[in-house]
Amino acid sequence: MREMKRLAVIHTGGTIASRPNPNGPGVTPQTPPSVPGLPGVQVTDHQPFTLPSPHVTPTHMLTLAQLIETLAPTHDAVVVTHGTDTLEETAFALHLLLRTSTPVVLTGSMRHAEAASWDGPGNLLDAAQVALHPATAGRGPLVVFGGDVFDARTVTKVHSTAVDAFGGYPGPIGRIDRVGETPQVRFFASPEPRQSFTPVQLGARVDILYAYAGWTGEGYAEAAERADGLVIAALGTGNLPGELLPLIETTEIPVVIATRTHAGPVIPVYGYAGGGATLVEAGAIPASFLNAHKARILLLVLLSLGLNRDAIRRVFVDDPF
Ligand SMILES: NC(=O)C[C@H](N)C(=O)O
Numbered sequence: 160m161r162e163m164k165r166l167a168v169i170h171t172g173g174t175i176a177s178r179p180n181p182n183g184p185g186v187t188p189q190t191p192p193s194v195p196g197l198p199g200v201q202v203t204d205h206q207p208f209t210l211p212s213p214h215v216t217p218t219h220m221l222t223l224a225q226l227i228e229t230l231a232p233t234h235d236a237v238v239v240t241h242g243t244d245t246l247e248e249t250a251f252a253l254h255l256l257l258r259t260s261t262p263v264v265l266t267g268s269m270r271h272a273e274a275a276s277w278d279g280p281g282n283l284l285d286a287a288q289v290a291l292h293p294a295t296a297g298r299g300p301l302v303v304f305g306g307d308v309f310d311a312r313t314v315t316k317v318h319s320t321a322v323d324a325f326g327g328y329p330g331p332i333g334r335i336d337r338v339g340e341t342p343q344v345r346f347f348a349s350p351e352p353r354q355s356f357t358p359v360q361l362g363a364r365v366d367i368l369y370a371y372a373g374w375t376g377e378g379y380a381e382a383a384e385r386a387d388g389l390v391i392a393a394l395g396t397g398n399l400p401g402e403l404l405p406l407i408e409t410t411e412i413p414v415v416i417a418t419r420t421h422a423g424p425v426i427p428v429y430g431y432a433g434g435g436a437t438l439v440e441a442g443a444i445p446a447s448f449l450n451a452h453k454a455r456i457l458l459l460v461l462l463s464l465g466l467n468r469d470a471i472r473r474v475f476v477d478d479p480f
Pocket residue numbers: 172173174175210211212213241242243244245267268269270
């Protein structure tokens with residue numbers, strides 16, 4: 160007889176666990192969903208916390224990583240349900256923190272359990288079947304949403320209400336569809352080597368500043384004073400107004416430059432004051448393809464490990480992550 164597969168489902172809240180609030184306005188996370196129809200699979204449910212994802216912090220992400228590491232040796236796969244607003248930050252944190260090779264898939268929903276168009280059960284079944292599929296091993300944590308399979312490094316929420324809420328350049332790395340009840344899982348990319356980091360806490364403070372036309376550095380000095388590291392969602396390939404250059408030159412803490420555009424890398428092209436080449440010369444660290452909020456997660460992991468600015472630069476610039 161074929162052995163039952165073991166799937167751990169970790170519920171953390173979000174719209175997929177939400178319904179109208181009986182005591183007040185709006186919808187709130189209440190009851191976690193169950194995975195619909197998975198014959199031959201033994202499912203165990205875990206609920207480390209039940210939060211709307213805007214309330215999820217890096218400390219919750221670390222707790223989740225530790226729970227996954229304890230469940231992984233006795234399970235074939237792990238699914239995490241999560242609110243969609245910060246799902247990509249948790250997915251990327253898990254990408255950095257997890258050492259296990261047990262497949263981990265995150266999902267959520269855009270419509271709550273009492274909405275006619277609730278997308279929770281479909282996404283949850285998709286996530287479970289992708290997680291249990293043999294081709295999923297070795298890919299690091301994935302996000303499955305609307306049938307698309309995304310890499311944790313590149314996935315981003317691209318729509319505030321649509322059911323197909325996730326995308327991100329260069330797009331999905333796989334897809335799940337069904338013929339009858341049989342899942343058809345296809346991947347379009349090969350697994351890549353990853354390194355993992357093991358901080359015991361994520362207590363560093365990293366603030367994000369958002370660049371705009373006419374920014375002369377408002378808020379920069381205060382942020383540099385209170386934080387252990389800064390990320391700037393900069394313009395284009397990683398450029399800023401000229402007024403920012405002297406501020407960055409005199410900043411001792413790591414300053415990471417991401418782009419506020421929705422695709423493409425940060426590269427040191429421009430040599431005018433505040434251009435990317437001058438910022439890198441002034442000590443700023445380019446975030447490559449990471450968006451600002453994922454660059455923040457990497458920076459706070461590295462700061463929490465006690466790495467200095469040069470070591471942090473090496474991880475951002477040289478190492479696969
Ligand atoms: N669709 C969702 O899950 C959004 C919700 N505000 C959350 O992130 O918790």
